[in-house]
Amino acid sequence: MVLFLAVVVVPFLMNVATSFTRWSGVGTPTWIGFDNYVKLAGDERFWTSFQHNVALIVAMAILPTMLGLVLAATLFDYIGKKFGTRTAAGLRAAFYLPQVLPVAVAGVVWGWMLHPSYGAVNEIFGLKVNWLGDPDVALASVMAIMVWFQLGYPVVIFMAGLQRVDPALYEAAEIDGASWGRRFWHITVPQIRPEVYVVLLTCTIAALKVFGPIFVLTRGGPGSATMVPSYFSYLNFFQKVNVGYGSAIATVLALIIVVVTFLFLRVQERDR
Template identity: 40%
Template sequence: MTTPAPRSTPAAGSAPTAGESRARGRSGRPSAVARSALSPYLFIFPALLVYGAFALYPLLRAAQFSLYEWRGFGASTFVGLQNYIDLAGDAAFRAAIGNALVLIVFYAVIPLVVGLVLAAILRRGQVRGMGFFRTVIFLPQVIALVVVAVAWRQIYSPVGPLNQLLSAVGLDGLTRGWLGDPQTALASVGFIGTWIEMGLVMLLMLSGMSRIPAELYEAARLDGAGPLREFFAITLPAVRGEITVALVLTIIAALKTFDLVYMTTSGGPGNATTVPSYEVYFRAFDLREVGSASAVAIVLTLLIFAINVGVTRIGERES
């Protein structure tokens, strides 16, 4: 019988093998590789904690409330998905969703089209004092929406500047109470959104266009390309990322608008300007239907998430 050879052990003072170096660090502590694997999570943990406490937890609580019939105080009754089933046949909720989709046109589509065109004109014309123009254009974004709503409510009033201007140019037949007419109330509120969001969109477009090399435009002009050809062949493809960001921001603003509607029309006349965010407030604080209000809030959250995921996916695919 042969005796197995004894395993060799490293001599005292000899350097550890590569495997041992990876397995442990000095003094038996975890290696730098092991410590670095946890480092990213340690850095983002405070932010995740704040996000979870002030965003995720309230959202989960709202989802919980949506499964109950509750007046905001006292006992509650578990009803499961009944609040969501009731929303499917609720005419007021359907009107609110329809109005929100119309506001997307005013908040997102129109500002995007106008902002793109104006930004391209400013970029091509090399307007002096661009910093001043950017500040003025962005000004509606920094004014409190309550102040904006009060100012535009005065403009739209029956004796306001808009009707006075129409009368001055001989268009008395067009004068009306713009916010009190069911035919014009939603469009009037939407135009305020257009005025607010146009500056943001134009600023994003100008930022994207400033990164386009001037040599591309010079080469296009040498080939005989005109302004429209330059816009569709060079400018538009170069700002697809900015277009995606602008659409995401403006669509979110359109779907979650509340203070503008509350201060101008309070959802009226009738249901002409009611929106999901206002429905949440109205059901929770006026009707004392906290469960139904929470269901509206959850549906609105899912709608915003779905639309913006779709916009982002389309933008990434086009890029």
């Protein structure tokens, strides 16, 4: 408990306190009240970084959840029945493999694949695109990489969830002649709704916190084409030594995450 205070509670409170000061990391911080927050509200880079966060929520939470639902249901209710559960399990493992990588290593892999001069992707499609260096393309590239990275997680969770669904439901629907699509909408999706909430929540939080892939792939650039709040705060802490400003960014990010978590839990509660 003492350790917990020292490692989490006290640093967090210090961070909040620092966000009301101007401080370079050495010397005495100067109290400036809400100045950092006022500056933040008018800082265009800060707002773009949150827009990128929304894009990453799409890439890390929404798309993988939707694709994951279709894939899990197909593997479970179609491939598993027609080609055996081993085929389904093998495919599931293939989809899951990217998830086992440290996210920084996934970044290294794709940094190589997308390298403008020797990368494999340009070679496969006969293109000459600078995937991560062109401000118009960089964010889309990062999004695609994150879909690749995240996809396995919902597939595995949803397939585990489907195992607790009563098989009689599917049998009854099949006898009634319900098509695959109808079974998907009327049995699969409602039955594993708790899993959908968990995946959406955890992936949304992960997308809000995303740092590793941005650091490894683009460092927020080119320009601020892939800037996200966590990298923006890191930049202010350790490169621009605007510690007060960085703390304000981190505090806002923390608040957003806590609010999102509570909203999700409320919606989930009401849904029961």
